[in-house]
Structure formats: structure tokens, C-alpha cells
Amino acid sequence: MSRRAVVVGAGLAGMLAAAVLSAAGVEEVVVLERDDLPEGPEQRRGLPQGRHAHLLMAGGLAAMEEIVPGVSLRKRLLAAGAHEISLSSGMLALTPEGWLRRWRREGPVMLTCTRALVDWTVRAAVLERSAVEVRKAAVVGLTGSAGRVRGVRITGPDGEADLDADLVVDASGRGTRVLAWLDGLGLAGVRTRTVDSGLVNASRVYRVPAGAERFPLTIVQANPYVSRPARSAMVMPVEGDRWLVSCGGSRGGEPPADPEGFLRYTLDLPDPIVGRLISGAQPLTDVHLSRSTSNVRRYLEKAPGWPEGFVVLGDALGTFNPAYGQGMSVAAFGARVLGGELDRADGLGEPGLARRVLRGAARSVDAAWSMAVSQDVLYPEVRGGRPGVADRVLTAYTRRVAKAATGSYAAASAIWDVTSMRTPPTRMFHPGTVLAALAGTPLPPLNGAPLTAGERKVLAGLDRTGR
Ligand SMILES: Cc1cc2nc3c(=O)[nH]c(=O)nc-3n(C[C@H](O)[C@H](O)[C@H](O)COP(=O)(O)OP(=O)(O)OC[C@H]3O[C@@H](n4cnc5c(N)ncnc54)[C@H](O)[C@@H]3O)c2cc1C
Numbered sequence: 001m002s003r004r005a006v007v008v009g010a011g012l013a014g015m016l017a018a019a020v021l022s023a024a025g026v027e028e029v030v031v032l033e034r035d036d037l038p039e040g041p042e043q044r045r046g047l048p049q050g051r052h053a054h055l056l057m058a059g060g061l062a063a064m065e066e067i068v069p070g071v072s073l074r075k076r077l078l079a080a081g082a083h084e085i086s087l088s089s090g091m092l093a094l095t096p097e098g099w100l101r102r103w104r105r106e107g108p109v110m111l112t113c114t115r116a117l118v119d120w121t122v123r124a125a126v127l128e129r130s131a132v133e134v135r136k137a138a139v140v141g142l143t144g145s146a147g148r149v150r151g152v153r154i155t156g157p158d159g160e161a162d163l164d165a166d167l168v169v170d171a172s173g174r175g176t177r178v179l180a181w182l183d184g185l186g187l188a189g190v191r192t193r194t195v196d197s198g199l200v201n202a203s204r205v206y207r208v209p210a211g212a213e214r215f216p217l218t219i220v221q222a223n224p225y226v227s228r229p230a231r232s233a234m235v236m237p238v239e240g241d242r243w244l245v246s247c248g249g250s251r252g253g254e255p256p257a258d259p260e261g262f263l264r265y266t267l268d269l270p271d272p273i274v275g276r277l278i279s280g281a282q283p284l285t286d287v288h289l290s291r292s293t294s295n296v297r298r299y300l301e302k303a304p305g306w307p308e309g310f311v312v313l314g315d316a317l318g319t320f321n322p323a324y325g326q327g328m329s330v331a332a333f334g335a336r337v338l339g340g341e342l343d344r345a346d347g348l349g350e351p352g353l354a355r356r357v358l359r360g361a362a363r364s365v366d367a368a369w370s371m372a373v374s375q376d377v378l379y380p381e382v383r384g385g386r387p388g389v390a391d392r393v394l395t396a397y398t399r400r401v402a403k404a405a406t407g408s409y410a411a412a413s414a415i416w417d418v419t420s421m422r423t424p425p426t427r428m429f430h431p432g433t434v435l436a437a438l439a440g441t442p443l444p445p446l447n448g449a450p451l452t453a454g455e456r457k458v459l460a461g462l463d464r465t466g467r
Helices: 012-023 058-067 073-079 115-129 178-184 259-267 273-278 327-344 353-376 389-405 409-419 425-429 431-439 453-462
Strands: 004-008 028-033 054-057 083-086 091-095 109-113 132-136 138-144 149-156 159-164 167-170 192-195 200-207 217-220 231-238 242-249 288-290 295-298 310-312
Touching (some): 004 012, 012 028, 012 327, 054 058, 054 115, 058 109, 073 109, 073 115, 083 231, 109 231, 115 132, 138 159, 138 178, 200 259, 217 273, 231 259, 231 273, 242 259, 259 273, 273 453, 310 353, 353 389, 353 425, 389 425, 389 431, 409 425, 409 431
Parallel strands (some): 004 028
Antiparallel strands (some): 054 109, 083 109, 200 242, 217 231, 231 242
């Protein structure tokens, strides 16, 4: 293949893109990262979202393992302390339609650990297997013309310089300056859409109390159907015998950063289980807040003109409300599309390659976007979107499946398949799912969390709230 590819950003999209470029035979793959990258699984400045709970869905993990073959990322993550959680039996989840049952049958799984561990594990595996170079530099613009990008302009320890490349991949995340960079080449007219529910995330790490090591991941989901702000909380086990507890609230329902307020927030949810659990656990950190979590879609693949030699992947193409745990998987799907197109192409300079990659990557962005935005527009005071007739019809059907899922294995497994990103959202319209939705739940609703006797005892032992 051809000579040099430059990737902007050493996050997940960037490292996975670098891996496929190297596998496609590109001679020199340079990843430019403005952050100092830690030696281990540590939080860093350029990834503020890393302080909050990140669920790694099975579909995304499978794509990552395809991109970095020969090392089982799953095994490495588990060996480093990640947890594998069955969606069918390993979770306590209160949904807007009621508590989900725990089934004896195994369903899809997801991995839980810190975001820092996912990034470090993927980065280490890519660097081990591929001749990829990571350089510290911040990209400040593109070089070339409206017809072809020829490289990037960087600032580094030695000042400003240009770095030529046959292909540039922007994987610089939700803060990307891609529109300004395109403007610098004389390319305007990219349509963007922002749907902002004012979501705020607040997270705190706790030590898992003795005896609670096997307590399931616990989640109280937000309810978009009650004309009130979103409020949610999750206790997620991560490596190092810790619980990462994340709350999320939309405008008017934001979680606070003070420790007492944080606990009160979890106790005031429709079920106080999260607060009861953490009331007796030892906090290891302060509460960290993040505010920049609006849904932003840059329709780059639809731009009237697009330069050869320039591709955009991951959050830089689209970001969405993280409640559905999709962003890391979408980053992996985008890198996989790049790999597929490179395999079919005759060199990095092949006309139309960049546009084809963008279009392919945009498909999984759109699926994730629809799932997040169709719910976010239902919250009060959302900016940038209102539910249309199609949204309302879709919402009514999704609610019906979700209601059935509280007691029907067929309906629940459709939701797990879509949530785990193993199948596209069209799975919700398979005949078996439609029938399950029409039939409703054959079992009565649960009136509390489906705890085992042992878990009930653990919860009672931890509870300092007197409830
Ligand atoms: C609160 C929250 C919770 C989330 N939870 C989940 C979840 O449960 N599951 C899930 O799958 N996803 C989740 N996400 C989404 C996930 O974090 C993102 O989708 C994912 O990080 C996207 O990866 P990326 O590589 O595109 O961008 P990033 O991971 O943001 O990486 C971008 C990289 O580019 C670097 N960079 C930026 N600008 C420049 C520049 N000019 N020059 C050089 N380097 C630069 C940055 O330092 C960074 O290293 C969550 C997001 C948030 C905000």
C-alpha cells in the first residue's frame, strides 16, 4: 500500500483506525495525540468522560477483537479485573416500564471496567502488534486544498510544523475542530444538528464493601415518558474491587457535586436501591461532574464537496447521550469500515475512498443517534429537537416491547440484542419481537428488585438510610 497515514487522537477510534491502517500495509502510521499518555490504566486530561461509567457492549468488543486479532482483548480486560455481566441474569435494572426479571438462561454479555483500562488495553495491544508510532502533538489544521487533504498542521514542543500524509483520519473526539479545519480549506456547508437535553453526569468511586463483591450491577434508568427531567443512577463494578457510581440528569434534574447531595439524589430516584447500597460504602474519590454530553451530529458524509485523503471517525462524526453505552462500539465499527474499504482499495489515494468510509461509518452513528435522540427529545426543556409523528409512533412501539420485556424472554432478548449492539435496531421489528410485543408480558410485574436472599441480606447490611 501507500506511504504515510496520520491519525489525529490516540483515543479508541484513533488507535483502532491506526491498527487497520497498519494491517492494510500502510508503511508509516503516525498517531498524533496532544495528551501525555499514561503508562498504565490511568485517567487523563484529554478523556474527561473517563471518570464516568462506560459499558463495553458485546458488539463493540467483537469489532475491536476483529481489528486487533490474535490477542484476546476480552481475556486481557478480564485478567486486569474487568467484570463480564450477563444482560439476562447479572443485572438489577429498573426501567420506565418496571423491574426487569433475571432469567436463568444466559443472554449477551457486556464488560465493565474503567474507561482508562479499556483505552490502555486497546492501545497496548495495537502498539504491540502493529508498527504504529504515537507522537505527542496537537493538530491545529489541515493542509492541502478543497479537493485533497495533504497532511496536518501541528503544534508540538518545537513549535508549528506541517506533516504530510496520504490519508488523514480525524479521531479527535467530541471536541473536534473539523468544521473550522474544513473551513480553512475553503469547504463550508456541512450540516450539523445538536440535540441538547442539558445532561449532566456525576460520578464517584467507592470501595466494594466486604461481602458485596458479587452484588449485581444495579441501574435505575431515566424515564422519558413522564414529562419530567431525566434522573438515573448506576452502580457498576470495575477493576480493583471498586464500584463506579454514575448519576445522570437532564436540564432541571442535574445531579449535584457535593457528597450529601449526590447520595440524596440516588435516594430520591423512583427506587432508592443505589443510595441504600452506597450509604454504607467507603468513597475513594470526590464526585466528578461533566456537562458536555449533548448529542451532536456532523453530517460530513453528506457535504456537497469532500476532499480526498480525509476521513473522520468516532465521536468526531457524531456523539450521543451516553445512557445507552454506544460510543466506544460505534468508534470500533467506524474503524472496521475503514479497514474493509482499505482492503478493497488500490492504495490510500484511490478516488472516492474517503467518502465511502464516511458513508459506511455514518450508518452505525445514525443507528446509535436515533436510539439516543428519540428518547432525549421527550425530556422537558430539550434544545434542538421535538418529537415528530414518526418519533411518537416509534416510541409507542418501543414502549410496548419494553413493557413486554419485563416478563417475556422473547421481548427481553430482542432488547438485549440491540442494546449489546450485536444486531442492528431492525431486530426490534422481527416477527418474533412484534408477536411478543403484541402478546405482552405473561408474568405479573415485579414490585421490587429481583434480589436473591443473599443479596437482600447484603443490601440490608449496607443500608445506613434506615429505609
Ligand atoms: C459521561 C459519558 C459516559 C459514556 N459512557 C459510555 C458507555 O457506557 N459506553 C460507550 O461505549 N461509550 C460511552 N461514552 C462515549 C465514549 O466515551 C465515546 O464515544 C468514545 O470516547 C469515543 O472515542 P473517540 O476515540 O472518538 O474519542 P475520544 O475517546 O474522546 O478520544 C479523542 C482523543 O483525541 C485527542 N485529541 C483531541 N483533539 C486533538 C488534537 N487537536 N490533536 C491531537 N489530539 C487530539 C484527545 O486527547 C483524545 O485522546 C460515554 C461518554 C460520556 C461523555
